[in-house]
Amino acid sequence: MHMEQRTVDNSQDKNRLLILKVINSLGALIAIALAAYYFFGGALLVPIALTALTAVFVTNLIMGASFTETLQHLNDLTKKLNEKETLLKEVHHRVKNNLQTVSSLLSLQSRSVGDEKIENIIRSSQHRVVSMSMVHEMLYKRDDYTSKIDFKPYVEELCEYLIRSVKGNTHNITTKMDLGDYKLSIDTVIPLGLIINETITNALKYGIPGDSHGEIEVNLVKKGANGYEMYLGDNGIGFPEDVSPKTTKSLGLKLIHNLSRQLRGTLLRDTSKKGTYYQITFEEVIEGFNTLDS
Template sequence: MLYNIRSGVPAAILIIFSLHGFGQTSNTKPDSIQQILSFAPDSVKIQTLIDLAWETYPTQIDAALSYAKTAVKYAQKTDSISLSRALCMLAVVEDISGQADLALEHYLQAVTIQEKYRLTYDLSSTYSNIGALYFELEKYAKALEYFDQALKQEIILNNPEGMIGSYINQGVIHKNLDDYPNAIRKYKKALDIQEQLRITTNSGTIYNNLGSLYLQQNKLDSAYYCLHQSLHFEQLQGDKRSLTLPYLNLTDYFLTKHDYDSALFYAKESYQMALVSGNMDNIIRSLEYLARVKELNGRPAEALQYYRRYQKLKDSTLNLAVQERMIALEAQYESKKKAEEIYHLQVANNLKELALKKSKSEKWFLVMVMVLSIISLGLLFYLFQIKNKKNAQLNLQSIQLQKALEEKEVLLKEIHHRVKNNLQIVSSLLALQSRHISDPETLKAFREGRNRVKSMALLHQSLYQGDHLTGVRLNEYIPSLIEKLFSSYGCDDVSLEMNVQDLELDIETTLPIGLIVNELVSNALKHAFPDGSGKLSIELKRVERPIVLKVSDNGKGISFAADENESFGLSLVRSLAKKLEATLTFNNHGGTSVELVMKNVKVI
């Protein structure tokens, strides 16, 4: 649960930095804008266009994009520093309009210039915004890399406020990587700086993030203290809208404590504050909590009312996103249509001007030229109309087909996104349930089940984030899966050798392969290295026609004899291998080695 520049799901808050030189107030009127662009020096034109883009981008995306692109065009003819700031402004607008790839490209172009000229202040903001962009794409390792770079710049600048924001961002990333000790350490560093400066600007945010973190660790006393501190500092700031997130986390706290009366109080408070702020995500989340609390309080009728309102708002938010995509596609079509009309008018005008110029050549040929021109123009116009009509029909069919394909692609991505989100919810529910389990074996089973669910969720995430919706690249999916398993089991002293060939398989084949890898790697990390150190090797490649998966370690060696006491994980591996019509071979000499040979797998 995170909060960034475009999503408000509560728990941990990410700090987004404004870019240097942006946001200056501009009272420039349209006629004065034309004067500036016509007569002012290029440096004034660039700054004016950047200011206009900054003022308009939250509500007028098309206008902001136009201003930012024009600023880049002028800056390319002047100095590199102006170009870096124009590129950053363009990236901000592209990011907010959903063009993450273009935004990243322009941010990185700006960073190249800023690093060359050592623009430390600009670099700190740009690094932070690149980190936030990677965070939105759920590429947490890359996000952490850029937040680290931003912190280094803030230290060079000796900017304590900037250091506080960078530490908070690093804490959020560590939390999402399940690295709780480092997340707590980063938050406490931010608090230490605040106390040294005797300021409380971000204290509410930091304590809320810490409270959310302690809730996930089931450290309820620490969570309660931090969340009450968050409420205290947010109330000191005087902005009631910022109380929504602590209220939601306190609702979660009292649900965990089974104190449903207190949970109901904070759920109602969070809903009221969400209404004041107008944040739709927080309103939806508050309604979900109210429905849960009412149900647990034995008020099913009221719970049903809240749940219906929650579902209605959630569905309307999704429908709005689809409608916005359709409107954008229609706008592109209309823009192209107008450009074609202007082009045809210009062609017709050019023909008329040519005819008039020729008509002045000689008096004797005036009538002849006029007659020939009229006949020629009539014939050309007739042929032009026929051709235009055919082209218009072909263009319309092409546009309709393209629009249908794009809509289907959007819907298919949304389906994979929803499946991933639903699996993530299942994973979170398993994590919540495991807080109340004391039996080690049961807790172990929950953890293994959660890892299996995560492997399936990661597969669907790869599908909706990738370019191909029907296939998964194994050299991207398998390393991501292994990284999460190492993070889950905390095997820092186990070295990893991985060689995964660039193969693309369909989801029906990739899913069992992912589950098999999950089981074999989990089994090795749990049992192969009693002293905590060793070497694990994963190899997946195509040998002529068959595809071969090999997972081996240099651990103590494990028996794989099939009997009635065989573990569920090993039974699952055998079952999935049978489904793939694959040959499964075990070897426990000098460690453990498992080889899976798949002869009937089709590569896309």
């Protein structure tokens, strides 16, 4: 629930309490007028009306006291919820800053080594850190705190970063994306982001080498109540069909396989097209997920 909406609801509660007080005041005035009318020779039905008004008046007093107590309780809950939301926002902000610090340290480290192989390993680790940092940055910038991520802008920003990081600002890479309008939990987006990171990084480094023209594709569709299917890859040179996560020494391919399992999903390679394409069917993770070693 948004903070603004809760403020509106509290204002409506206060308005109801004010109306209740006005009714009580009018009831009291009418009761006084009827009492005066009766004592100065008014109709015999006046006592009945007075009794009814008194009952209404007492009932409203009791309800008003109960309503005031309930309103105070709601105000206390709203205050506590606002404090928790502020704390959660600060947590995401600090995690994002810490991950960005780690990314900067890795970037500095990669520039100081003389071995190209080690430099590539460090840069790959930096990309993984950035993919997680972007998630917390998006959560920090949200106005509500449902821990749901808009998947489309996240993937677009991640792909743009990876292409710029590997190929530079001038490149021959195009992107083709059909991601719908899905909001996924943080426990789902982080492993998906790492899968996308590994797939696209490998594509940009090995599948589409140098200044070659190439296309990166990422699609996502919903399957059933809680299932999804992600299709991603590149139209580059690809790699042999007999290479698998069990036989390869590539950490990236092993990560893609293990992260798919982490999402309780299945990973299939599409060999009908030129390049390297994967079809990953998975379920959204609502609670905490298992480690990569589980």
